[in-house]
Amino acid sequence: MRQVSNLNETPRGMRIAIAFLGRRNAGKSSLLNALVGYDLAIVSDQAGTTTDPVDKAVEINPLGPCLVIDTAGIDDTGELGQKRIEKTNAVVSNADVGLIIIGDGQWTSYEEELVAALQGKQKPIIVVLNKNDRFDYRELEIMLQERKLDYVTTTAVTDEGIADLKQKIRELKNVSGLEDPSIIGDIIKAGDLVLLVVPIDTGAPKGRLILPQVQTIRDILDNDATAIVVKESELADTLAKLGNPPDLVITDSQVVLKVAGIVAEEIPLTTFSTVFSRFKGDLRQMVNGVQTIDKLQNGDKILIAEACTHHAMADDIGRVKIPRWIVNYTGKKLQFELAAGSAFPADIKDYRLILQCGGCTISRTAYGNRLQTAAAMGIPITNYGVAISYVQGVLSRVIRPFPELQDLFNP
Structure with a gap:
């Protein structure tokens, strides 16, 4: 990333x-x-x-x-x-x-x-x-x-x-509608306090944040709201120090389960990856697609689609962690294949599921084309963050801040 x-x-x-x-x-x-x-x-x-x-x-x-x-x-x-x-x-x-x-x-x-x-x-x-x-x-x-x-x-x-x-x-x-909409401007308002949970690890070199985090901070400021950025280890103390609860919490997907356990149920919570899945493409399509995980069988092929060509780390989120979490969740022997870069494979018919990254380095048009290609060929597609939240049992809460998906909330 x-x-x-x-x-x-x-x-x-x-x-x-x-x-x-x-x-x-x-x-x-x-x-x-x-x-x-x-x-x-x-x-x-x-x-x-x-x-x-x-x-x-x-x-x-x-x-x-x-x-x-x-x-x-x-x-x-x-x-x-x-x-x-x-x-x-x-x-x-x-x-x-x-x-x-x-x-x-x-x-x-x-x-x-x-x-x-x-x-x-x-x-x-x-x-x-x-x-x-x-x-x-x-x-x-x-x-x-x-x-x-x-x-x-x-x-x-x-x-x-x-x-x-x-x-x-x-x-x-x-x-022609080419202007990008606000990332979260329709779910926050001026004066809101948005708490961002940002783990600092080998994926975030000293002095830098990953692109979706930077874009979200800027979008919050553009909407006249306030952003507070904390590590997950400081989250509980920060919440205790706040006079009022935050209006929204956005966390890195890798720590969503831990954050969900700390943030009170009544406080809206989502993830950066889910936010960008909605901003770049069709979040409903991603939420529908993630349910395919429950239908996976031994030998099924899953495409890991990364829009960038970042240097892979030992515990890379898309290439290592997510495949491991899905295998542990399903108990199946699955085949994971990687497609990295701006080009999306033309032939995807052999895949049972596509796991798409947040697409922070490609345009909304290019991201949407990937979703349209998958839909046209009848291949379920979902997003990194949506998949992580699903296998960790918190997806219903993570999509709750988005009113257009209220029919998908679990009671």
Whole structure:
């Protein structure tokens, strides 16, 4: 799990992902450099300079924090080219906005495929008619107007049209629901006191907190509430010193059973992982999926899906602890397989259950795609924290702070 030390840094998973798409030599990299204001991508007249997708977290004035993704040409050739195209298609799926760049005055079947893919995922599209100084785009503009496809004309090397492109993206952001909602803003109010229980162990190096904890602290402050952070060993003393009980307690999932035993039943309690499961995706789907644990049989395969590629520790939560807890709970001989990184396996049909991490390093769009893929293939999926709370017998209490799940509470 990623650690951060700067509360002012916008995490990659909370940035708008803008994909630069198009055929080879359309000027995607030049356009990206012009948009961010410096040489981020390698530029060359030779077609196919960009091979694998390259993403970078940037601040684009006046858009704010973005994740720009430069991709290989969608018309790449050969066996290696096909693999590059597959990676580009994955970017299309996970992006929030798709820029289709044209650099030769032509509209081809490749652009049609990109439009179909983006519209199929209900992604906002902006067609960028690049190299406007060299090609006559008047007929193409008429076609785009007739099809009601948003577009802008640019000449990246001179920055012509770049301000217009920024404004187009900004308008899409405002009208397409791309703004991230508050993490817990709908279950707390101004003036509330939120107590955060944060174990300090080898997973949290000196001077750092893990990303979900930092994001939650910032969200509490943004909602004009107060955050108090304690270790689980100091929890009981802290509660005793408070004049009034906290309005909400959020704990690391690894100590949820201990915390549940300390925090009075009437005080709302949940976990960071559960909060982020709700923020990033569909908590109800995760809660429904976790019940598959009771149906597991010997030999069943379980996918551990980690969105990041952190250094695995001896007692790693996803790779060691959760598998051990599930095996102890079920008494079954199970097979656990790991998929780490931003790419989600295309073929998941052989898995009986998917255990997904909190996804703090990927966008809500990318996280949602994982849930949709699992649902489409009929594979139950749940979340690390939901699974831990379930096998430790406290899930009903952990989901109680969320009113939309009140029908799932145990009496």
